[in-house]
Amino acid sequence: MTRGGHGSNILNCPFCDRLIDEPREIKTSLGSILTGGKCECGAVYVYDRGGHNLGEAYVDLMAYACNDDWDMAWSLIPDVDYELRELTYDRRQKKFANSQKKITPTYLFVLLKKPIT
Ligand SMILES: [Zn+2]
Numbered sequence: 001m002t003r004g005g006h007g008s009n010i011l012n013c014p015f016c017d018r019l020i021d022e023p024r025e026i027k028t029s030l031g032s033i034l035t036g037g038k039c040e041c042g043a044v045y046v047y048d049r050g051g052h053n054l055g056e057a058y059v060d061l062m063a064y065a066c067n068d069d070w071d072m073a074w075s076l077i078p079d080v081d082y083e084l085r086e087l088t089y090d091r092r093q094k095k096f097a098n099s100q101k102k103i104t105p106t107y108l109f110v111l112l113k114k115p116i117t
Pocket residue numbers: 013014015016017018039040041042043
């Protein structure tokens with residue numbers, strides 16, 4: 001039953017504590033690509049490797065959570081209609097050649113509190 005030894009991308013969902021799968025590329029209905037996935041509890045997540053583009057990642061995530069229903073995505077109210085978690089992926093770097101760029105891989109998780117109609 002163990003999934004250990006799979007690599008470094010073993011993470012737990014912040015809502016239900018299940019292990020989540022490694023992020024994969026998902027094509028949205030608008031043709032953009034987001035890197036993320038879904039948890040069994042209904043939470044969805046995106047992974048932003050650079051951590052500098054969270055606004056865009058957030059928009060993609062909300063649309064993904066709403067099955068690309070943008071009207072619904074924009075009408076949702078934080079903490080009322082959904083919960084958001086932002087998790088920094090702490091990957092110990094031994095060394096970086098370009099140290100002036102601080103790269104912080106970040107996961108964004110969202111869990112809708114009411115079912116999608
Ligand atoms: Zn979950």
